[in-house]
Amino acid sequence: xxxxxxxxxxxxxxxxxxxxxxxxxxxxxxxxxxxxxxxxxxxxxxxxxxxxxxxxxxxxxxxxxxxxxxxxxxxxxxxxxxxxxxxxxxxxxxxxxxxxxxxxxxxxxxxxxxxxxxxxxxxxxxxxxxxxxxxxxxxxxxxxxxxxxxxxxxxxxxxxxxxxxxxxxxxxxxxxxxxxxxxxxxxxxxxxxxxxxxxxxxxxxxxxxxxxxxxxxxxxxxxxxxxxxxxxxxxxxxxxxxxxxxxxxxxxxxxxxxxxxxxxxxxxxxxxxxxxxxxxxxxxxxxxxxxxxxxxxxxxxxxxxxxxxxxxxx
Numbered sequence: 370x371x372x373x374x375x376x377x378x379x380x381x382x383x384x385x386x387x388x389x390x391x392x393x394x395x396x397x398x399x400x401x402x403x404x405x406x407x408x409x410x411x412x413x414x415x416x417x418x419x420x421x422x423x424x425x426x427x428x429x430x431x432x433x434x435x436x437x438x439x440x441x442x443x444x445x446x447x448x449x450x451x452x453x454x455x456x457x458x459x460x461x462x463x464x465x466x467x468x469x470x471x472x473x474x475x476x477x478x479x480x481x482x483x484x485x486x487x488x489x490x491x492x493x494x495x496x497x498x499x500x501x502x503x504x505x506x507x508x509x510x511x512x513x514x515x516x517x518x519x520x521x522x523x524x525x526x527x528x529x530x531x532x533x534x535x536x537x538x539x540x541x542x543x544x545x546x547x548x549x550x551x552x553x554x555x556x557x558x559x560x561x562x563x564x565x566x567x568x569x570x571x572x573x574x575x576x577x578x579x580x581x582x583x584x585x586x587x588x589x590x591x592x593x594x595x596x597x598x599x600x601x602x603x604x605x606x607x608x609x610x611x612x613x614x615x616x617x618x619x620x621x622x623x624x625x626x627x628x629x630x631x632x633x634x635x636x637x638x639x640x641x642x643x644x645x646x647x648x649x650x651x652x653x654x655x656x657x658x659x660x661x662x663x664x665x666x667x668x669x670x671x672x673x674x675x676x677x678x679x680x681x682x683x
Contacts, residue, residue: 372565379559382551387592390548395602396536397545403514420556420586422621429629436582438492438631441617442641443583445480448610448617449648450674452590456598457667462606472611473656475507480649483618484642487633497626504619552589560585580678607655614649644677 421444425437456462482503486496563581590613597606625631651670654660662670 372562372569374562375558376562376566379555379557379562382555382558383588383592384596386548386551386555387589387596388548389544390552390593391596391600391602393541393544393548396533396541399533400536400538400541420553420560420589421617422624423553423557424582424586425621425625426628429625429631434629434631435634437625438622438633438637439641440582440586441621442637442645444587445614445617445645446641446648446677447584447587447674448590448614449652450670450677451584452587452594452610453606453652453662454667454670454674455591456595456606457662458664458671459595459667460598460601461664461667462598462662463601469607469611469656472608473652476611476615477649479503479507479615479618480646483622484646487638487642490633492622492626492631492633494627494630497623500619500623500626504616504623507615507619552592555592556585556588559588580682641681648673 421441424440428434428436428440453462483500486492486499489496492500560581563585567581590609593609594606597609622631651673655662655666660666
């Protein structure tokens with residue numbers, strides 16, 4: 370009973386924290402005069418990647434480096450296929466009007482370099498420094514873009530739903546802080562509760578790690594994206610996924626590699642890394658052809674993720 374209560378409490382906290390984070394991010398963008406997309410690529414993406422970072426560092430310290438890499442790669446697959454698929458099934462994502470080509474190409478580049486480094490056999494100190502240097506360069510570019518947008522005249526821009534031009538800074542900061550704190554706590558509660566339920570049902574720890582951990586650590590992104598889809602803020606939804614994937618590969622593995630080496634399992638090189646790249650390429654029609662992620666497309670993305678999980682398990 371306690372495990373079920375923990376899982377339910379985690380789910381509720383994820384939904385509430387996701388709503389607070391989206392509200393805070395949109396109004397922060399409004400007050401700073403920068404697009405919500407840039408905020409979602411930084412603040413939201415980093416905040417919703419916190420569970421992956423905590424789990425990866427703990428895995429290395431507990432001599433389970435395979436869990437750290439599997440968690441990040443699995444989470445990136447889930448971010449694209451599941452985190453975009455489920456909200457699209459619910460409400461559709463009007464992504465056609467948002468230009469994310471540059472951010473998307475950066476994510477593809479980060480993914481390709483991550484795969485190349487993986488073929489070295491291990492993510493060591495050198496690999497970690499390379500990944501963190503790439504992350505620093507990306508953040509510098511986004512900061513420069515933010516400054517240029519602040520100088521631009523945005524008076525005629527239509528306010529997104531949920532934006533409140535009169536919202537005080539205290540409330541904006543409070544929403545962001547509560548969202549960033551609540552998301553990883555909610556994910557931790559839900560993963561622990563679900564893991565306990567699975568163990569009682571006789572499911573092995575390996576299966577739990579391959580499924581519940583990867584999906585569970587993607588729940589903050591899912592909660593944030595669902596709320597953004599309901600509020601018709603597709604730029605926040607898509608930016609959150611792209612930013613989270615970049616931070617997972619560059620920031621989380623970069624930082625974790627500084628804590629200790631991460632040997633790359635042969636199965637990742639044969640299958641999972643290529644699935645991660647393939648899932649990223651699925652977004653090409655929505656990014657370059659300005660197609661909306663319709664409900665039907667959402668069903669397709671979610672089905673692809675179900676097939677992937679089935680192949681991993683069997």
